[in-house]
Amino acid sequence: MSQDERSAGDLRNTGMSLKHDRTWDYELDRIVEAVEERDAEKVGLQFPEGLKRRAPHVADDLRALLPDDTRVMISGKPCYGACDLDTYMMRRTDVFAHFGHSPMKESEKIIYVPLFSNVDVLPIMEESLEELEKGDVGLVTTAQHMNKFDEMREYLEERGFDVHTRRGDERLTHEGQVLGCNYASADIDADQILYVGGGKFHPLGLAMEHPDKDVVIADPVNNVVTLADTEKFMKQRYAAVHKAMDAEEWGVIFCTKIGQGRWETANEIVENNENAYLLTMDEVTPDRLTNFGLDAYVNTGCPRITTDDGPQFKQPMLTPGEYEIAVGNKDLDELSFDTFHGTW
Amino acid sequence: MSQDERSAGDLRNTGMSLKHDRTWDYELDRIVEAVEERDAEKVGLQFPEGLKRRAPHVADDLRALLPDDTRVMISGKPCYGACDLDTYMMRRTDVFAHFGHSPMKESEKIIYVPLFSNVDVLPIMEESLEELEKGDVGLVTTAQHMNKFDEMREYLEERGFDVHTRRGDERLTHEGQVLGCNYASADIDADQILYVGGGKFHPLGLAMEHPDKDVVIADPVNNVVTLADTEKFMKQRYAAVHKAMDAEEWGVIFCTKIGQGRWETANEIVENNENAYLLTMDEVTPDRLTNFGLDAYVNTGCPRITTDDGPQFKQPMLTPGEYEIAVGNKDLDELSFDTFHGTW
Numbered sequence: 001m002s003q004d005e006r007s008a009g010d011l012r013n014t015g016m017s018l019k020h021d022r023t024w025d026y027e028l029d030r031i032v033e034a035v036e037e038r039d040a041e042k043v044g045l046q047f048p049e050g051l052k053r054r055a056p057h058v059a060d061d062l063r064a065l066l067p068d069d070t071r072v073m074i075s076g077k078p079c080y081g082a083c084d085l086d087t088y089m090m091r092r093t094d095v096f097a098h099f100g101h102s103p104m105k106e107s108e109k110i111i112y113v114p115l116f117s118n119v120d121v122l123p124i125m126e127e128s129l130e131e132l133e134k135g136d137v138g139l140v141t142t143a144q145h146m147n148k149f150d151e152m153r154e155y156l157e158e159r160g161f162d163v164h165t166r167r168g169d170e171r172l173t174h175e176g177q178v179l180g181c182n183y184a185s186a187d188i189d190a191d192q193i194l195y196v197g198g199g200k201f202h203p204l205g206l207a208m209e210h211p212d213k214d215v216v217i218a219d220p221v222n223n224v225v226t227l228a229d230t231e232k233f234m235k236q237r238y239a240a241v242h243k244a245m246d247a248e249e250w251g252v253i254f255c256t257k258i259g260q261g262r263w264e265t266a267n268e269i270v271e272n273n274e275n276a277y278l279l280t281m282d283e284v285t286p287d288r289l290t291n292f293g294l295d296a297y298v299n300t301g302c303p304r305i306t307t308d309d310g311p312q313f314k315q316p317m318l319t320p321g322e323y324e325i326a327v328g329n330k331d332l333d334e335l336s337f338d339t340f341h342g343t344w
Numbered sequence: 345m346s347q348d349e350r351s352a353g354d355l356r357n358t359g360m361s362l363k364h365d366r367t368w369d370y371e372l373d374r375i376v377e378a379v380e381e382r383d384a385e386k387v388g389l390q391f392p393e394g395l396k397r398r399a400p401h402v403a404d405d406l407r408a409l410l411p412d413d414t415r416v417m418i419s420g421k422p423c424y425g426a427c428d429l430d431t432y433m434m435r436r437t438d439v440f441a442h443f444g445h446s447p448m449k450e451s452e453k454i455i456y457v458p459l460f461s462n463v464d465v466l467p468i469m470e471e472s473l474e475e476l477e478k479g480d481v482g483l484v485t486t487a488q489h490m491n492k493f494d495e496m497r498e499y500l501e502e503r504g505f506d507v508h509t510r511r512g513d514e515r516l517t518h519e520g521q522v523l524g525c526n527y528a529s530a531d532i533d534a535d536q537i538l539y540v541g542g543g544k545f546h547p548l549g550l551a552m553e554h555p556d557k558d559v560v561i562a563d564p565v566n567n568v569v570t571l572a573d574t575e576k577f578m579k580q581r582y583a584a585v586h587k588a589m590d591a592e593e594w595g596v597i598f599c600t601k602i603g604q605g606r607w608e609t610a611n612e613i614v615e616n617n618e619n620a621y622l623l624t625m626d627e628v629t630p631d632r633l634t635n636f637g638l639d640a641y642v643n644t645g646c647p648r649i650t651t652d653d654g655p656q657f658k659q660p661m662l663t664p665g666e667y668e669i670a671v672g673n674k675d676l677d678e679l680s681f682d683t684f685h686g687t688w
Contacts, residue, residue, distance in 0.1 A: 056593060056638065059621055072622065076624055077632070086624075278418065279419075280430075292397060
């Protein structure tokens with residue numbers, strides 16, 4: 001089957017929009033080499049949600065390069081980020097390739113294939129200059145565009161900008177990289193930040209984490225320049241907090257995914273509220289919570305489930321910081337974006 | 345909070361309808377004892393989907409009996425049967441209690457609490473006599489009513505029936521017990537079988553597995569006697585098989601849940617069909633399959649997902665046996681119900 005026979009997946013949540021038809025380098029040679037080295041019998045492949053449609057095609061290409069008796073399998077678990085690493089598959093295959101995200105867990109067994117974008121970033125950066133004020137500017141991007149980061153920086157410097165970048169903390173692999181849950185690379189001394197990358201998922205998180213900074217989005221995939229506007233999100237957050245103020249019984253979600261477990265945070269809440277119940281799960285979905293019938297939920301797992309998917313849940317779902325406001329431990333003006341910092 | 349404050353959950357899929365308001369014996373003393381013996385710090389509780397609403401109440405009762413520093417947590421993973429055992433929670437708690445199902449995996453660490461029903465089965469059995477012919481009759485029930493199995497048998501014998509029962513195979517814990525995926529206890533020498541228990545989930549599987557036998561349902565929970573009618577299901581199965589006959593590309597689902605992995609079956613399909621792709625996952629849901637964009641799916645995991653939830657999936661999903669028919673390896677008249685037999 002040719003790649004053209006498959007329609008593009010929905011990449012909204014991965015930051016990898018497919019309005020440009022792009023080809024990715026799956027680096028199959030690295031996988032083949034690992035199979036030979038390890039005399040592997042089982043090979044596991046995991047793709048982000050938006051690239052799952054391409055998975056059978058990649059498996060075809062890979063199988064053509066491998067011995068007939070090598071078993072290639074594709075993870076069917078939801079995958080929106082590095083912390084969705086399929087640890088079951090990792091444990092049960094000899095070679096395990098995770099596509100499209102930076103390493104969450106370093107392991108000799110895992111081959112991380114970054115899937116760098118081949119989209120030219122300069123034309124849309126040129127357009128974005130109109131939105132930037134001369135002087136200091138922060139520069140960030142996602143894993144997909146890291147291969148062009150030096151090019152981006154040089155482009156701005158050549159035009160007289162004082163470009164501020166940093167690697168952020170240990171959760172981040174590259175200088176200037178942002179994750180949906182970590183914007184430490186934007187903790188720089190500039191009032192404006194240029195985000196170069198596809199989609200609004202990352203820059204919206206960035207703008208929520210840094211409400212004092214202007215975030216300009218140069219999206220080379222959808223070919224648009226916009227300004228990050230968090231108003232809708234912030235209204236939803238305040239509404240959720242207000243609604244949760246009436247809650248008597250709370251479900252406190254401890255997420256079992258690698259990199260999302262905030263055990264201390266979850267326990268502190270449960271210890272201090274006798275009407276709070278500790279719930280453990282991997283995927284946090286409306287269906288799973290509904291059956292418990294509690295009044296409100298605190299999600300100590302992925303903050304983006306809370307902020308981006310929150311309205312889909314029947315009961316208010318808050319971040320740990322928002323919970324403190326709802327139960328009266330903090331003032332409403334202390335509301336801030338929830339992030340994961342530091343090591344996993 | 346009192347139990348009355350919670351509305352009853354939807355127990356359709358658990359075989360535990362709540363039209364009768366029942367109280368369950370959660371056997372908290374066994375859990376407390378285990379906590380003391382093991383000096384446990386973490387206690388995990390897992391409930392079937394339909395009893396999740398009662399989980400916070402049970403946690404309250406349990407916490408009142410335990411030292412203050414014991415952490416009680418509730419599994420938020422979907423749970424419709426014994427094979428949904430939360431192995432993550434099992435590994436990370438000192439005492440792990442699984443409610444409402446027979447043991448799937450024997451372990452000293454797991455406390456299985458059967459939650460026997462307190463419903464009187466005799467009145468509805470009396471009513472069911474009108475549907476039974478004198479002579480040989482098979483008798484089966486679910487885990488919830490096993491505590492009354494001897495009473496059921498005696499009732500029938502006293503009325504002149506020749507009651508046939510068997511334990512089935514190793515997958516079944518008790519004589520006369522059926523699971524949604526295993527009806528070996530009905531492999532008896534009688535043309536009619538009396539199923540005593542709540543809901544239609546189990547007797548429908550029973551009737552599909554044994555199309556040559558009449559299945560009478562005596563439901564003491566909903567207080568009705570009916571005959572199992574598989575016509576709707578069978579039409580859906582034939583329709584799915586016919587639709588799948590046009591499929592070019594197949595997803596072959598290997599379920600990673602304990603007790604649902606049929607590795608040989610999945611591999612045999614993939615080895616013999618170059619347009620079949622091996623997909624691994626725990627929960628098998630429409631969302632997870634849609635993103636792959638394949639033409640049809642074979643589910644080697646839970647057969648009841650295929651037969652009962654099948655129509656919710658956008659593409660046809662078949663059992664392994666149905667797949668053989670769809671690709672022309674078997675005749676349509678060989679269509680039979682998919683079951684799990686033997687050990688896990």
